[in-house]
Amino acid sequence: xxxxxxxxxxxxxxxxxxxxxxxxAQAAGEKYILVSHAPDADSWWNTIKNAIxxxxxxxxxxxxxxxxxxxxxxxxxxxxxxxxxxRPDGIITTIADYDVLKGPIQNAVKRGIPVIAINSGTPEQxxxxxxxxxxxxxxxxxxxxxxxxxxxxxxxKFLCVNHYMTNPASVERCQGFADALGxxxxxxxxxxxxxxxxxxxxxxxYLRTNPDTNGILTLGPxxxxxxxxxxxxxGKSGKIFFGTFDLSGEIAQGIKDGxxxxxxxxxxxxxxxxxxxxxxxxNRYGVLPGNNVNSGPGFVTKANVALVEKLAGEYR
Amino acid sequence: MAQPKYPENDLQENQxxxxxxxxxxxxxxxxxxxxxISGAVLVFVFFGFTAGGTGMFAxxxxxxxxxxxxQLGLIAIGACLLMIAGEFDLSIGSMIGFAGIMIAVPSVYWxxxxxxxxxxxxxxxxxxxxxxxxxxxxxxxxSFIVSLAFLFILRGLTIGLSQYFxxxxxxxxxxxxxxxxxxxxxxxxxxxxxxxxxxxxxxNGWLETFADGTPLVNGIPAVILxxxxxxxxxxxxxxxxxxxxxxxxxxxxAVAARNVGVPASRVKIMLFMFTAFCATVYATCQVMEFxxxxxxxxxxxEFEAIIAAVIGGTLLTGGYGSVVGACFxxxxxxxVQMGIFFLNIDSSWFRVFLGGMLLIAVVFNNFIxxxxxxxx
Numbered sequence: 001x002x003x004x005x006x007x008x009x010x011x012x013x014x015x016x017x018x019x020x021x022x023x024x025a026q027a028a029g030e031k032y033i034l035v036s037h038a039p040d041a042d043s044w045w046n047t048i049k050n051a052i053x054x055x056x057x058x059x060x061x062x063x064x065x066x067x068x069x070x071x072x073x074x075x076x077x078x079x080x081x082x083x084x085x086x087r088p089d090g091i092i093t094t095i096a097d098y099d100v101l102k103g104p105i106q107n108a109v110k111r112g113i114p115v116i117a118i119n120s121g122t123p124e125q126x127x128x129x130x131x132x133x134x135x136x137x138x139x140x141x142x143x144x145x146x147x148x149x150x151x152x153x154x155x156x157k158f159l160c161v162n163h164y165m166t167n168p169a170s171v172e173r174c175q176g177f178a179d180a181l182g183x184x185x186x187x188x189x190x191x192x193x194x195x196x197x198x199x200x201x202x203x204x205x206y207l208r209t210n211p212d213t214n215g216i217l218t219l220g221p222x223x224x225x226x227x228x229x230x231x232x233x234x235g236k237s238g239k240i241f242f243g244t245f246d247l248s249g250e251i252a253q254g255i256k257d258g259x260x261x262x263x264x265x266x267x268x269x270x271x272x273x274x275x276x277x278x279x280x281x282x283n284r285y286g287v288l289p290g291n292n293v294n295s296g297p298g299f300v301t302k303a304n305v306a307l308v309e310k311l312a313g314e315y316r
Numbered sequence: 317m318a319q320p321k322y323p324e325n326d327l328q329e330n331q332x333x334x335x336x337x338x339x340x341x342x343x344x345x346x347x348x349x350x351x352x353i354s355g356a357v358l359v360f361v362f363f364g365f366t367a368g369g370t371g372m373f374a375x376x377x378x379x380x381x382x383x384x385x386x387q388l389g390l391i392a393i394g395a396c397l398l399m400i401a402g403e404f405d406l407s408i409g410s411m412i413g414f415a416g417i418m419i420a421v422p423s424v425y426w427x428x429x430x431x432x433x434x435x436x437x438x439x440x441x442x443x444x445x446x447x448x449x450x451x452x453x454x455x456x457x458x459s460f461i462v463s464l465a466f467l468f469i470l471r472g473l474t475i476g477l478s479q480y481f482x483x484x485x486x487x488x489x490x491x492x493x494x495x496x497x498x499x500x501x502x503x504x505x506x507x508x509x510x511x512x513x514x515x516x517x518x519x520n521g522w523l524e525t526f527a528d529g530t531p532l533v534n535g536i537p538a539v540i541l542x543x544x545x546x547x548x549x550x551x552x553x554x555x556x557x558x559x560x561x562x563x564x565x566x567x568x569x570a571v572a573a574r575n576v577g578v579p580a581s582r583v584k585i586m587l588f589m590f591t592a593f594c595a596t597v598y599a600t601c602q603v604m605e606f607x608x609x610x611x612x613x614x615x616x617x618e619f620e621a622i623i624a625a626v627i628g629g630t631l632l633t634g635g636y637g638s639v640v641g642a643c644f645x646x647x648x649x650x651x652v653q654m655g656i657f658f659l660n661i662d663s664s665w666f667r668v669f670l671g672g673m674l675l676i677a678v679v680f681n682n683f684i685x686x687x688x689x690x691x692x
Contacts, residue, residue: 031660040667049664062660064660064661064662065662065664066657069616069666069667070612070615070616071612071615072610072612072613072614072615073486073606073610073612074602074606074610074613077606078380078383078384078654079657081376081380082377082380082381082654082657082658083657084376085371085372085374085376085377085380085658086370086371086372086377086657086658086660087370087371097486097488097608097610098488099488099489099491099606099607099608100488100606100607100608100610103606107526110526110527110528111526111532112527
């Protein structure tokens, strides 16, 4: 009996020692907080959650993910304030709304906490807020990258299907595409609206009046899906160079069928992994890349669509 | 209650043979807010031990959770009074979004002065509160359903109207306009009080400062003062005025209340208007602080307000409750909500912990109340 108690005590002592030891090891790693604007149910951010977890494991740092449960940006501002108050070694945040988040982000910076902006907002806004860098997909550059691909394929006259005309970022994508081709944007960008039937009919009407169009850029599933139908209605599937932003099941199928040449992936995994890596290097050795990081455009083509589909939702 | 004076009273002065003597202590213990206060103490002890070194109780940490609690407290007060009167308002959250848009659209797109936009929002919100209450009282339908309808209607109007007038669902620039116009009303909602005092604390080294000398916390946000003011007025009104008695009576038994001459319908309609007013104060503070209104503001806040009132000892069936209790309920909710982040728990688990903590707080609260009522 005595021996048993002794053994038990020994076991407890070892467990305690282990817990203390691991506790210390964890405390030595830097602590970062990533604040997103996405509501709980937004699956897109799952990729970023995976990225920061892996980055944390690889680098021996602790990264926690925080978001306003309903996606309310005012709540997000409170979370950034709270994050700054808990004195982390770095904050990674989106600039979902410059007005709302300006104050809290600037306060964190003022307090000497390194901040990296990701995903939303612009590199320009990140610089104004005093963030170290911006990791995301600048819209103009992404459009430009897509345009270079189209140019290589011999596109001379294109159609940009803009389903979100009021958003300046959408116009920038089309502008970048046009600039890469070396043509004037002019009337080649149409305001398609968001209604699927409307988009489809407008695309058909445009292609009928401009039969020499040999390239199409859509800005996301909202405009890509109806455009797919428009092309198949007109028997032009696979005969026009077709690039789109973002991915979806239908777009992936289009890529496999050879109707869509590429889908532009903004590669959220990088938006999670790179900031953690940069912050860690910055904190440990004081080194910092001299420019912003473009996480996209990453092109999904027939060659890699199978891999992307396999990893979708986890790493892509 | 005033004691009637009988000059030839042979009992001791100020005593009435019809009243049982109740000691001060047990009178305190019988208040509905007792459970919430003890729950709040429990929550503070918990976080004091677990999150003591994380900055949660540093000045800016305190300001963080007290702002969140005060915001919630504002609408919890409205929800609590209405629940005591026996009705629910599920449109509080949507009203926050709608009131925000009612301020932002006129001031940014119609070039109205900001103070006029704020008054417009208050007038609009209170009228909708009136309609809400009028329908409930006239149709006799459960307020749960009527205000649920308004939850959808107002949220839809918020998105629809902001799209219609501005083509966007986040309307920014309100604060810049208010500053440009040097608006007199905007600081009443979005400003910070006692800035000089905090600067003085910082200058003397009693408060941590940024590198440039401005203190970490540079004032008390207006929303906290609104909350304290409303809490004080409403608690006083509920306990010390005729109207307060009417509220209890309407919620306890509306028919009996009407029979003894309480204008129960009027009381209920007025309280629906008051919850709308509270939601608008919430919205105005938020719009003026952040400078923008968005169509998704206030999502699910109606439930948080009701939860805070229930934690605070207000009965879901009406007729019993306290404003102070609701305020402590809001405090528990706010502290738990932000405290979880200080504990460094991943957001994915946030709701689990929030739910768990709330359950513990309510069970504990209920336990205390039972113990006390049994002890009588």
